[in-house]
Amino acid sequence: MDLIEIGKKAKAAAAYLGRLGPADKNRGLRASAQALLDGEAEILCANQEDVIRAMAAGMSRALIDRLELTPARVQAMADGLLQVAMLEDPTGEVLSMKERPNGLVIGRKRVPLGVIGVIYEARPNVTADAFGLCFKAGNAVILKGGSDALESNKAIVCWLKKGLADAGISEDAVCLISDTDRETARKLMRLNQYVDVLIPRGGAGLIRTVVENSTVPVIETGTGNCHIYVDEGADLEMALNIIDNAKTQRIGVCNACESLVVHRAEAQRFLPLLRKRMEEKQVEVRADAEACALVPWFVPATEEDWGSEYLDYILSLKLVGSLEEAIAHINSYNTGHSESIVTRDYEHAQRFLNEIDAAAVYVNASTRFTDGNEFGFGAEIGISTQKLHARGPMGLEALTTTKYIIYGNGQIRE
């Protein structure tokens, strides 16, 4: 289908969805979840086509693992939709309402964004997840998944639409773009007339492409060069456990720790302990010259290391002489995601929280908690690393906007 045609259908569906109440939307979500289960055999079969094609094309084992669906994963998609059905509807609330001196009553109401475009890679579960969250917040969604998952996505969207139809709800609430060429993606990024927001989900390359080419407003998600700073006088055992967790509990995620900053006063005691733990966990530590002199096992770091999001068993390490230096270093190289201080000092904790410029700033905890579920949002559409609109984990509220509603009785401006 032509992109303009998809845009028109989605815009009409958005107007329709904006009028649906929570009971209708939840019915739609439950019916879609059931449809995914009903369509399991067909979805798995389509997915096998994608997997066979990907294998033939030499896709890496890790990427094929993300692409491949199983009965358990189809069940997880369905469960995800049911879980979203249980979350509170974020729309309709009037956040404030006040009478002005001229008698106008001005209120601010939470409403859906309208049409949301989601551009993502070859992870077919995103298809159902993104639909569920956008739909619950009253938005129509236009999905543009990676070409490697096209058959899977077509099958999933086909069954989601069937579920909506079963519930008597417009199928245009979810639209899949089945042209997977770059030109179509670029057109979508400039479809301002029909698309209110674009959310890219995937690696740094995808996100950069969307930010650079889009005229539709974008919510930037993802890249995380997360730091942990071990302060002078910190509980070193706590620091080791937090670093270990933030680095190794899951490697390929944006809230994993990539960079370590250690106060010089703790170097002699702490670096040998760090070396031992990282060696056990097979993590390579790329350190500055001073740290390398203390622990020759460390690998010398280059300037590039300070800004790297490795997503791998690698950690950079820099020694500093003060809290100020630590904050300045982190604010220079971080990506606005998550940063943590390990400290016993009250004043240092407060200054770190105040002065670090990032979506989530921690004291004495692992950066791995930056996540919609861990924050209690129930689900998330991504983690915003920009400052406009939404910052940090984005739940349903990030998929809404507000409008002013004004009650008058003939007021004109003097």
Add this chain to the structure above:
Amino acid sequence: MDLIEIGKKAKAAAAYLGRLGPADKNRGLRASAQALLDGEAEILCANQEDVIRAMAAGMSRALIDRLELTPARVQAMADGLLQVAMLEDPTGEVLSMKERPNGLVIGRKRVPLGVIGVIYEARPNVTADAFGLCFKAGNAVILKGGSDALESNKAIVCWLKKGLADAGISEDAVCLISDTDRETARKLMRLNQYVDVLIPRGGAGLIRTVVENSTVPVIETGTGNCHIYVDEGADLEMALNIIDNAKTQRIGVCNACESLVVHRAEAQRFLPLLRKRMEEKQVEVRADAEACALVPWFVPATEEDWGSEYLDYILSLKLVGSLEEAIAHINSYNTGHSESIVTRDYEHAQRFLNEIDAAAVYVNASTRFTDGNEFGFGAEIGISTQKLHARGPMGLEALTTTKYIIYGNGQIRE
């Protein structure tokens, strides 16, 4: 000065401003206001250079009026800064804080955006206004004004910096880009490393250029094709007064009415009254065939008229057969700014408020009220017509973001 250099200075200033309390910021605003008055002669002299150059270049009378400063206008700029000093500081508030089951305490705090870029045309008063609002919200501002106002802007910024220095505050809180070529503007639009947000202020052409070329997140402001819908059974006298006010009280503004939609059932009675009033006010009415048949004085409209923001003594007029048709027409052609219904019908009022997709939706009032002062915000940096981050008049709060602050005691993720 080189753009990268300006970016670095502004980013450093933003970190510094983020640590200033409201008392320091207000002292800076008062000192800057005083400095503008101290520098009046120099500012007016620089402005005369701009005005003479503009006249020689054949600039229109209307634009020269926007460019020219007078003692009263310098006073107004200074008063504006004093007014901003009296507004509440929007930053520092912790909007929510809650303990999670694992003991992490997660709070959401309102903080400055960081570095704000403002791109505008030849209105030197924007220089002081934009600085005042950005500064009060704790942001550094990079200003890129129109080349026609360059000497004026240089003088104003020089005196603002002097005021800040007098107050012991970093002068880098306000930076002016004095290269006025397009290439520099384009570089600013891609200065993601240093600039957090861009706000274009000016005509539709400027805004389109910024939206199309910027990789820095943009808050789109401005264009308003505002509609008034006269419902079946409306108070026609009220309708006339609202239309008259919204169209003619001030012509060149984004919240002026450009398009009229009238229920067919009122056409016979209402159109002759409308003709009389519009003829008196010298407003040309461009109407559909049916309305022209009733009132041959109307000029036939073309398809292009439905989407036009005239900013002139022109009004388009379309007849419709129902509320649904009116809503569909408005949602097709509006620019997401301000729309109003004149009605006596409770159900119609509620449906219009719910179903119209715009920043401000009115019942029985003029669209001219969409304005930061009229909404009680004290001041505004512009009116957002996009849905991300801020929608409608933007006061100080729109110049802030939030960050999550998380207090732990050694938590790691399982």
